[in-house]
Amino acid sequence: MKRLFALTLCAMSCATIAVGCGDRPDVWDEAPSASKTKVVGLAGAVALVDDVTHRAVMLLPREDQQLDRASFPVGKGVLRVEASPDRKRLLVLSSGDVPRRTSKDERPSLTVIDASDASRLKSRRFELAAPRSGLSVDPRGRWVAVFAAGDVATTFVENPNEIVLVDLEAPAGASPTITATLRSFGGRPERVTFAPTLTLPEGPRRLLVVETDQDVSLLDLDHQHDAVPRPEITVRLSPGGSTKPMRPAGVTFHDGSPSRNDDARIGVRISGDSNVVTLELAAATPGGPHDFSPKINLTDVGGVPSDLAFVQTDGGLRLAALVPSLSSAVLVETETSITTVVKLPAPYQRLSLITDVVERTALTDVALLWNATTSSSGVAFWALGKTAGQPYRSVEVLNLGGSVVGVRDVPAPRAELKVLESGGRGLFVLDLASRTAAPLTTLGxxxxxxxxxxxxxxxxxxxxxxxxxxxxxxxxxxxxxxxxxxxxxxxxxxxxxxxxxxxxxxxxxxxxxxxxxxxxxxxxxxxxxxxxxxxxx
Amino acid sequence: MNKWIFALSLALPATASAAETPAVPPAASATQSEAPRFWAIDAGLRYGFIRDAAFDPYSDSDLLLQGTVGVSRTALVADRFSLAPGLRWDSGSTRATARGADTLLLVHRVTMPVEGRFHLHRRIYAFGRVAPGALWQRATVQDASLPETSKSSGWVFAGDLSAGASLMFIDTRGPKFWFTPEIGYAFAARRSGGLSPDVGDDDPRQFGTLQLSGTKLSGWFFRANVTATF
Missing domain, CATH: 2.40.128 (Lipocalin)
Structure with missing residues (x-):
């Protein structure tokens, strides 16, 4: 009896240990943290992307301050999280299981959660061949470019010039992912920008502009689903014989005259260099793989430009470059490269065109200048028409008692308002129509x-x-x-x-x-x- | 907690053995002709194995340890068979940390078992038990995202279906003591609804519920009791 008693309890103890000690999933043992949880606001939801549990928790508001929650799986190892420019999609770039040891281990992926209809959220996942940490989203919502960003190395060997294009509106039967390898002259991509639709000799075209650390490449997006996709056009910026690389620092676009199809232009600012580059997208010579060809124009603006934009003046289209070291703006005539220096009251570093807001019917542009370092700089309105016989020299300063470090757009129907962020404790609400700036003080x-x-x-x-x-x-x-x-x-x-x-x-x-x-x-x-x-x- | 359970389980046989030595009378002579009638009061431990994923926030393992007490009375006897209705209370709790939040699950299970016995020997009988009843559980979560503790409690239908045997190890002229191992399957409905902050009625704030699924405490269980009959 004693033996039976002991045996029974021993058996129960063993069974307890064998059966009862089953572990719960590891996710319960790791607390969420702000560093591993990315919060992204969308048009109709807020997404909490939790890298520990490999999911995006979507918070969907309802009436009476109720909050619905929906959870969508995302890839393991979140590298980047972005909202699409219209804030209707969430994009999550993941490395997958690294290293991948079994067939069940996850591949790198891009997860796209479509939240355009809050009552019917949809998720799609695109597998990638290799992990990439760079992500650029088409402002029009069709394309996503995934590339190796220099700041995060994801694999031992990377081809930085390999760019994966994901077509979120791929035609039926076409693969949504396209891998393009840029011809490289030693450079590696640093920024990827989707150009607006440009009118080219053979019709409207979407281009992907890739800025490497020494050149600019143009990829024709409208021909990426061709049986043989059109290769990119690489524009080498360094002058022949020069050993100094010219590193692009930003691009700007202009579609040219509405009556022409051979004058779309791309302006390129060079890091630490006084030259600006204009690429005119003219007709290509027949027989080549492309139906357009960039004509390169290099212009010295006298100092390192901090911002660049195509502007319409009384004299025609100009490329405006802000040169803080000269406290000036330099207007470059796009056809002849003749420059005109416009002295500014402060060394403004940033420029935004506000013509659509303040003078919709004007034939010439108005620009808002900001982010100068002097205490009395505030913001300035720069009219690019002729005023009192002085072309392009109408600059009206709005002294805000300090510099403005950021300008936030207010959407329609109050596009005439801008919110100006100063470096200190305070905000200004700038009314472009009345050219007034109302201060708002803050405690922090x-x-x-x-x-x-x-x-x-x-x-x-x-x-x-x-x-x-x-x-x-x-x-x-x-x-x-x-x-x-x-x-x-x-x-x-x-x-x-x-x-x-x-x-x-x-x-x-x-x-x-x-x-x-x-x-x-x-x-x-x-x-x-x-x-x-x-x-x- | 597993270490504690393991130690307790190993300690039980030693305790029982020590008690058995002076108490067990000489071996019984023969099988009895008719099942005895007696009151039975028992106490022991119940090891429940909960595979439900909703149990994970409250326990590092699948084990739910409960204390158990019960009482029954033989009501019908037919030859070596007998039938004994009774009342049973199992109670226990488990606590854990779930993603940094402190959690606690407190469980009370009250059942009305009906036990059919077959007396193999005057010192041994086997039994099968059907035990319908109800289960009360309270889930508690204390997370840094809210100063107040979130709670949820309520009753659900529950029941046990089990079988086991009772082995007499102390035979006195008065009460007799039995060791009763039992194995079975527990059924319980899932409690619905989320957890709400534990705030006073006069708190003007409105809260959303913490949507943790109610735990379904179904699964296999072992029970080891010491039973006194008289």
Whole structure:
């Protein structure tokens, strides 16, 4: 009897250990962290991309400050997370299992979550041959370029000139992923930009512009699904015989005259160099693989330019280069490369065209100049028409008592407003129509979120619980009480036509406070917690 | 917790052996002709194995250890068969850390077992047990994303289906003591609804629920009891 008793209990103990000690999934043992969780605001949702659990948790607001949650798997090893420019898609680039030892291990991938319809979210995953950390998204939403960014090495050996194009609207039967290897003269891609539709000799065309550390390549996107895709055109920037590489520092585009199809241009700024390059996309000689050919124009603007834009003046199209070392702007005549220096009241470094907002019917452009280093620089309006017999010299300064380090656009219907971020404690709301700037003082360095409906903006301090709503019509600030530290805020559309403000709190397993964005009142807010604990069971 | 269970399990035989030595009378002579009628009171441990993924936030393993007490009375006797209805209470808890949040699951299972016995010998009987009842569970999550603790509790239908044997190891003129190992399968409905912060009624704030799935505490179990009959 004694033996039977002992044997029974021993058997139960062994069974307990064998059966009961089954481990739970490892995800429960790793706490979420702000460094491994990326928060991205979309048009109708907020995405929390959790690299520990390999998923994107979509927060979808409903009426009465309710928040639906939906979880979508993403690839392992998140390298980059971006929203598409229209904020309807979430793109997650992942390395997969590294090293890949079995057939079940994940390959590198790009996951695209389509949130254009919040009631029917869709996810697609595109497998990639090798992990890449660079991502550039077509502003028109069709293409995604994946490339090896220099800042993150993902594999022992990489071909930096291999660019994977993902066509999100690939025609039936065509592969959505296309791999293009750029001919290299020793350079490696640093920036990839999707050009707007340009009118070329054989019709409208989308181009991908790849800036390497010494040249510029143009890839014809409209012929990438051809049986033999058209190769890229590489434009070497270094003059023949020169050993000094000319590193592109930014590009700008112009479609040219509406009546012509051979004068689309690309302007290229060179890092640390006083030259600017203009590429005129003219007709190619027959027989070649391409139907256009870039004609190169190199112009010295007298100093290193900090920004570049094509502008329409009384004298025609010019390439405007801001040269802070000269406190000037230099206008380059695109046909002849003749330059005109326009002295500016301060060494402005950035330029934005605001013609569409302030003078829609004007034949000449108006530019907003900003980010000068002097304390009285503020912003300036630069009219590029002829004023009082002085061509291009009408510069009106709006002194803000300090420099402006950032300009935020306000969408339509209040596109005439810009939010100016100063380096210190304060914001300005610039009205381009009346050329006034209303100051808003803050108790700390404010981060600004502008609502997509242009009715309000939100100012908050990261890591603090200070949040204010500012009505963009009357510029009336309203403090909003929130009892947890804010990481980010997102003004998101609801399915019922309303809007919700979702404030994300990065402590613990992440939380959120949801307000009605159009009538933010703490009395009607709703608090959520443990968002990254949900959906794992 | 597993170490503790293991130690306890190994300790039990030693304790029982020590008790058995002076108490066990000389071996019984023969099989009895009719099943005895008696009251039985038992206490012991129940090892539940919960495979439900919703259990993961609350436990590092699949084990749910519960204490158990029960009482029954022989109601019907037919030859060597008998039938005994009763009442049983199993109670236990498990705590863990889930993604940095402290979690606790407290479980009370109350059943009304009906036990059919077959008396093989005056010192041994085998039994089968059907035990319908109810299960109360309270889930608690304390996460840094909210100062308040989130809780959820409520009753669900539950039941056990099990079989085992009772082996008398102390035979006195008064109560007799039995060792009762048992194996079975536990059924329980899944509790629906999320967890809500534990705040006072006068708290003006509105909260969303923490949508952790309710745990379905079904699965195989072992139970080891010491039973006193009289």
């Amino acid at each position: 360095k404010a981060t600004v979120t502008i609502s997509p409906d242009a009715e309000r903006m939100w100012a908050f301090q990261v890591g603090e619980s200070r949040l204010s709503s500012i009505d963009l019509d009357k510029l009336h600030p309203t403090p909003v009480v929130i009892d947890r530290a804010i990481q980010s805020v997102h003004d998101v559309a609801r399915g019922d036509g309303g809007r919700s403000l979702i404030a994300i709190h990065a402590r613990g397993a992440f939380g959120a406070t949801v307000f009605d964005a159009r009538a933010a009142d703490t009395a009607y807010s709703r608090l959520y917690s443990g968002l990254l604990l949900e959906g794992l069971q």
